[in-house]
Amino acid sequence: xxxxxxxxxxxxxxxxxxxxxxxxxxxxxxxxxxxxxxxxxxxxxxxxxxxxxxxxxxxxxxxxxxxxxxxxxxxxxxxxxxxxxxxxxxxxxxxxxxxxxxxxxxxxxxxxxxxxxxxxxxxxxxxxxxxxxxxxxxxxxxxxxxxxxxxxxxxxxxxxxxxxxxxxxxxxxxxxxxxxxxxxxxxxxxxxxxxxxxxxxxxxxxxxxxxxxxxxxxxxxxxxxxxxxxxxxxxxxxxxxxxxxxxxxxxxxxxxxxxxxxxxxxxxxxxxxxxxxxxxxxxxxxxxxxxxxxxxxxxxxxxxxxxxxxxxxxxxxxxxxxxxxxxxxxxxxxxxxxxxxxxxxxxxxxxxxxxxxxxxxxxxxxxxxxxxxxxxxxxxxxxxxxxxxxxxxxxxxxxxxxxxxxxxx
Numbered sequence: 122x123x124x125x126x127x128x129x130x131x132x133x134x135x136x137x138x139x140x141x142x143x144x145x146x147x148x149x150x151x152x153x154x155x156x157x158x159x160x161x162x163x164x165x166x167x168x169x170x171x172x173x174x175x176x177x178x179x180x181x182x183x184x185x186x187x188x189x190x191x192x193x194x195x196x197x198x199x200x201x202x203x204x205x206x207x208x209x210x211x212x213x214x215x216x217x218x219x220x221x222x223x224x225x226x227x228x229x230x231x232x233x234x235x236x237x238x239x240x241x242x243x244x245x246x247x248x249x250x251x252x253x254x255x256x257x258x259x260x261x262x263x264x265x266x267x268x269x270x271x272x273x274x275x276x277x278x279x280x281x282x283x284x285x286x287x288x289x290x291x292x293x294x295x296x297x298x299x300x301x302x303x304x305x306x307x308x309x310x311x312x313x314x315x316x317x318x319x320x321x322x323x324x325x326x327x328x329x330x331x332x333x334x335x336x337x338x339x340x341x342x343x344x345x346x347x348x349x350x351x352x353x354x355x356x357x358x359x360x361x362x363x364x365x366x367x368x369x370x371x372x373x374x375x376x377x378x379x380x381x382x383x384x385x386x387x388x389x390x391x392x393x394x395x396x397x398x399x400x401x402x403x404x405x406x407x408x409x410x411x412x413x414x415x416x417x418x419x420x421x422x423x424x425x426x427x428x429x430x431x432x433x434x435x436x437x438x439x440x441x442x443x444x445x446x447x448x449x450x451x452x453x454x455x456x457x458x459x460x461x462x463x464x465x466x467x468x469x470x471x472x473x474x475x476x477x478x479x480x481x482x483x484x485x486x487x488x489x490x491x492x493x494x495x496x497x498x499x500x501x502x503x504x505x506x507x508x509x510x511x512x513x514x515x516x517x518x519x520x521x522x523x524x525x526x527x528x529x530x
Contacts (some may be wrong), residue, residue, distance in 0.1 A: 125236040127369045129424045136228070136426065140373045141171045143398045148179075150202070151403040157182075157190065157199030158405065162216055171285070173384070173470050175280040177375070181382045181394065181408045183435060184352065188216045195196070196329065197221060203401040212256040212351065218233060220256055220351050222263070223401030229256075229354025230371045231264025231347075235366075236344040237360050238323040240294055242269030249275045249297030249305075249317075256351050257326065261296045264355075266360060280308045291318035297323040299333050299344065306340060317341065325349055329430070334362070348432060350409060352402075353395050357429045365416040365428035374427070379436040379523050380449030381456075382406065386413040390521035392436035393429070410436050412521040442469055442476045442505055451502045452523045455480070458498050466517050467499075467507075471528040478507030487511045 149167035150157035160498070161180055169175060174324040182200070196205060196219045203210055209228070217490030222228045235242060240246060246265050249256035252274055262403040265272050273290060275283050275297075283305050295302050302322055309316045322337065322344045329346045337344050347358040348366055356374065357366035368374050375384050376391040385391040393409045414434065439448045452467050464483040471477065480499050484491075495509045 123423065125233045129367075129456070131424070131425060133425055133427075136370075141173075142178060142248075144373060144396060145171045147400070147403055147407060150334075152488075153404055154202035154400075155199055155403060156194050158403065160186070160199075162405070170519060173506070176373075176396070176467075177377075177382060177384050177407065181377075181380075181406050183408045184350075184410050185360050187218045187352075190333060200404065208401075210256070210259060212259075213254045218351075221402060222256065222259060223399065223453050225248070225401075227263045227267035228399070228401070229260040229263060229349065230369055231261055231349070231355050232267035232473070233369060234347045234349075234358040235261075235264050235268050235270070235296075235323060235353050237358050238294075239321040239343055239348075240265070240323070241269060241271055244270045244293040246270050246282070247273045247275050247290075247292040247297075249295065249301050250417075251275045252373065260349065260351070260354060261323070265296075271477035274384060274440075276412060280304055281312065284309045284312055284314050284511055287316040287319065288314050293318065294323070295319055295342070296323045296325075298326045299329045299346075300327060302337060302344075303333055306337065306342075310511075321345075323347060328347065340428050345452045348429065349409075353397055353404060353407060353409070354399075355396055356409075357395070360420055360422040360424060363418055364422070365430055367420050367422070367424045367428050368426045370426065371382045372431070376413065377408075377520060378453065379412070379438065380453035382408075387390075388417060388519075388522070390414045390433055390519050398463050408436070412436050414519075414521075433521060436521065436528075438522060440469055440524055440526045442478060442503075444501070445505060446461050447478075447503050447505070447524065452480075454502050455495070458502075459491070459495060463514070464517050466523055468527060469477060470524045476528070478503075478505060480507055480509045481512050481517065481518055482509060483514045484511045485514055 144277045145167050148170050153164050210222040212220045252258040262272050325347045334344050345359045348356045355369040357368045373396040375394040377394050379392045393411045393413050395407050397404045412433040413429045462482045468479045492509045499507045
């Protein structure tokens with residue numbers, strides 16, 4: 122069978138209706154079951170949120186705010202409907218940020234992703250994500266268990282022992298970072314060890330350079346990558362190399378303009394915002410801080426969900442100018458004050474070793490009165506002086522940046 126289940130090939134209209142119905146249910150649940158959403162969604166009527174436009178009107182929950190939220194609502198920021206005592210496991214990511222693993226086997230919805238990477242029930246998988254503090258290894262292991270695969274908990278490091286285990290156990294495939302798989306393959310060559318049982322790999326946690334993919338596939342290892350986070354789990358996964366990442370069926374994805382919650386047109390680069398339907402740890406409009414864009418058309422693999430271009434950078438472009446922080450949200454506020462400007466971008470440079478801000482605005486024609494008003498808004502919002510420059514419509518790069526730091530030191 123080519124697909125994990127029938128959800129992957131359903132009509133997009135049917136999928137959208139299902140996601141929006143789940144959205145209404147999740148909002149109602151989160152308001153009742155979690156302290157954070159009881160507060161942040163106070164006054165929101167769940168039944169009125171069954172559309173993309175209604176969703177776009179809800180507040181974002183930013184990943185970067187989890188540290189302060191978890192101090193206010195310990196230990197999980199008030200986002201959890203499941204107590205720490207009922208969780209299967211509790212993890213700590215750098216920050217520290219604490220996450221929980223809920224009561225279901227595949228809390229992070231990875232079985233579908235592993236299936237798309239070629240894993241099948243009965244496979245033995247060599248898992249080289251970390252089993253220490255962070256949930257990476259368990260994120261994958263839950264999916265493997267759901268799929269019916271056995272897992273060898275290799276973890277990280279100890280390369281010679283990893284190779285020896287592969288020689289002895291003959292696993293069908295590998296999960297971990299692509300760079301560590303390459304190290305293992307090179308160590309096996311050095312040792313004269315046969316690890317040819319490895320025929321497939323699901324990699325994540327870092328970029329997959331083309332040269333690394335080619336080197337691994339030259340050894341007979343079919344490599345697929347996925348985009349996942351500790352909080353959300355699977356977001357999107359690769360089925361056909363070079364054709365983007367298919368969005369996982371259990372999430373609702375938006376691409377928004379950095380610094381705002383405003384969705385951008387398909388194809389435009391923006392911040393990835395995800396809503397999950399996990400009732401143990403509901404996340405509604407969770408801003409990941411990652412940049413991506415929607416690819417047009419369907420995947421050639423036959424799956425009908427939308428696709429992401431992949432990871433295109435970070436959305437948090439906060440920078441410091443003359444000793445003061447300037448945030449994407451401030452640039453967004455200037456845009457709200459001047460809706461006649463469709464797109465703008467704050468460029469920071471330092472000619473003659475002096476910080477300078479120039480607000481570049483897409484406009485068909487220069488307007489002196491508007492330029493003066495924009496200069497005033499820039500100073501009012503950022504408390505810093507800057508200039509305004511009008512540029513041709515659609516001339517600003519489609520890279521998701523609203524602040525571009527061009528300073529040379």
